[in-house]
Amino acid sequence: MIPTASSSAADALPPISDELLARFSAITGPANALSAPDLLAPFLSEPRDLWPGRTRLVLRPGSVEEISAILALANETKTPVVPQGGNTGLVGGQQPRSEGEIVLSLARLNCVREVDAVGRTLTVEAGVVLAEAQRLAEEAGLFFPLSLGSEGTCQIGGNLSSNAGGTGVLAYGNARELCLGVEAVLPSGEVLHGLRRLKKDNRGYDMRDLLIGSEGTLGVITAAVLKLFPKPAGRAVAYVGLASPEAALDLLGVSERLGGGRLTAFELIAAQGMEFTLRHTPGARDPLGQRHAWYVLMEIASQTSEADASETLEAILGEAFEAGIVEDAAIAQSLGQAKDFWHMRENLSWAQKPEGGSIKHDVSxxxxxxxxxxxxxxxAVTAAIPGVRIVAFGHLGDGNIHYNLSQPVGADKAAFLDRWYEINGIVHAIVAELDGSFSAEHGIGQLKREELARTKPAVEMNLMRAIKGVFDPNNILNPGKLI
Known part of the structure; x- marks a missing residue:
């Protein structure tokens, strides 16, 4: 297991007293104040099994008023609060670190407040699951483009708190760009009423943009106004085999030139990742006749027709074949086949687990x-760990690569994972030389907190700490995360 940042500070917190537990529990009522070990357990584990959580209490408020009362009491008693959505985060930002912290689950705050088909907005509470937001947009004849592998369980509040990216960033932007306004409860218990549906609002500093991506350290997002888009009339999806990332970049250029805004996804996948996916995804089949060094999963969406989407994709691939850019390609011949193509991509992260330890990087x-x-x-990584299996994949169109390293066959998992920060240092140094970022879309959480403080320019870190101090002078919201 990799070491956890700031564990000593968390361990120093005394457990919350029984008297204080009773005061917090009274706010939500005993049915929604969980303290039994079996009820706490789902809130104390996370997808990577790297940050086992510790707490004596999980609160499940059902209203903004209850959250306001909880934070007001926490601020008064200087009790740390860890907001938690669908618990799908990958950097430990949603995990409580000691019995001196309480978990604030947003799951019951799941009402749909408004669907505005004319203004193309959807106003939902933070606990609404992403797939449900997508469904609501679909019912209105519209489209919400945020799409993640965890969309069946992750929640809108968590998506915004982490400024989630996903496969649609190329055409639609990340979570911050898909949100017009937020409602949030501040550490003092005050409610920030910012559910505006305006595309133009230049009245000073934008609290929305500060709260989005702040990982629950400045306020608890309780509701949001999401931007919806016209539903595409047609889609065309293809898997493409290529010899190199350079060829993939050339294909991206052709796709953007011929497809323009109709190019909605362009995912790069290394052969090792495709091999794992085919091995561990039930029913998966190689869409191409033979293996290739690299693959691209691409999608064209048309506002006019299926025929237009298909013709555009065929024109792109035709020019790419003539130029010798691509080696092979398979266009999905049905909606079901297109879903199968996407399922293989979405299962790529989970397909690495059966292969043993994996050292992760989320870079751009x-x-x-x-x-x-x-x-x-x-x-660099092959020199450091001979036999390491490189599972590189991600969103080539926006420069975000998930650079994951699976242990060599037969290696000791614990010994491999003990080199996590060493290998991170090697990879992130190369990223820095290329003017990139070591945190593209997963956030900072516990995993990257120390690295952020060490590498971010001092003037920026000082400003971040100052902002945190203004919003949360008692440091009760998600302490030990991000800053």
Whole structure:
């Protein structure tokens, strides 16, 4: 297991007293104040099994008023509160670190407040699951483009708190760009009423943009106004086999030139990742006749027709074949096959688990430098760990690569994971040389907190700490995370 940042500070917190537990529990009522070990357990584990949580109490408020009362009491008694959505975060930001902290679950705050088909907005509470938001948009004849592998369990509040990315960033932007306004409860218990549906509002500093991506350290997002888009009339999806990342970059250029805004996804996958996916995804089949060094999963969406989407995709691939850019391609011939193509991509993260330990990186570099990053990082990590299996995949169109390293066959898992920060240092140094970021879409949480403090320019860190101090002078909201 990798070491946890700031564990000593968390361990120093005394457990919450029984008297204080009773005061917090009275706010939600005993049915929604969980303290039994079996009831706490689902809130104390996370997808990577790296940060086992500790707490004496999980509160499940059902209203903004209850959250306000909880935070007011926490501020008064200086009790740390850890907001938690669907508990799908990958950097430990949603995990309580000691019995001196309480968990604030947003799951019961799941009402749909308004669907505005004319203004193309959807106003939902923080506990609404992402897939449900997508369904609501669909029912209104519209489209909400945020799409993640965990969309069946992750919640809108968590998506905004982490400024989630996903596969649609190329065409639609990340979570911050998909939100017009937020409602949030501040550490003092005050409610920030910011559920505006305006696309233009220049009245000073934007609290929405501060809260989105703050990982629950400045306020608890309780509701949001989401931007909806016209529903595409047609989609076309293809798997493409290529010899190199440089060829993938050339294909991206052709796709953007011929597809324009209709290019909605462009996912790069290394052969190792495809091998794991085929091995561990029930019913998965290789869409191409033979193995390739690299793959691209691409999607064209048309506002006019299925035929337009298909013709555009065929024109892109036709030009790419003529130019010698691609080696092979398979276009989905049905909606079911398109879903199968996407399921293989979405299962890529989970397919790594049966292969043993995996050292993760969520990085971004300028798009044009992705091939250089992959080449330099490949040489460096292979020199450090001979036999390491490189599972590189991600959103080439926005420069975000999930650079994951599976242990060599037969290696000791614990010994491999003990080198987590060493290997992170090697990879992140290359990212820095290329003017990139070591945190593209997963956030900072516990995993990258110390690295952020060490590498971010001092003037920026000082400003972040000052902002935290203004919002949360008693440091009760998600302490030990991000800052």
């Amino acid at each position: 570099v300028p798009v044009a430098r992705v091939p250089r990053f992959l080449a330099e990082a490949g040489k």
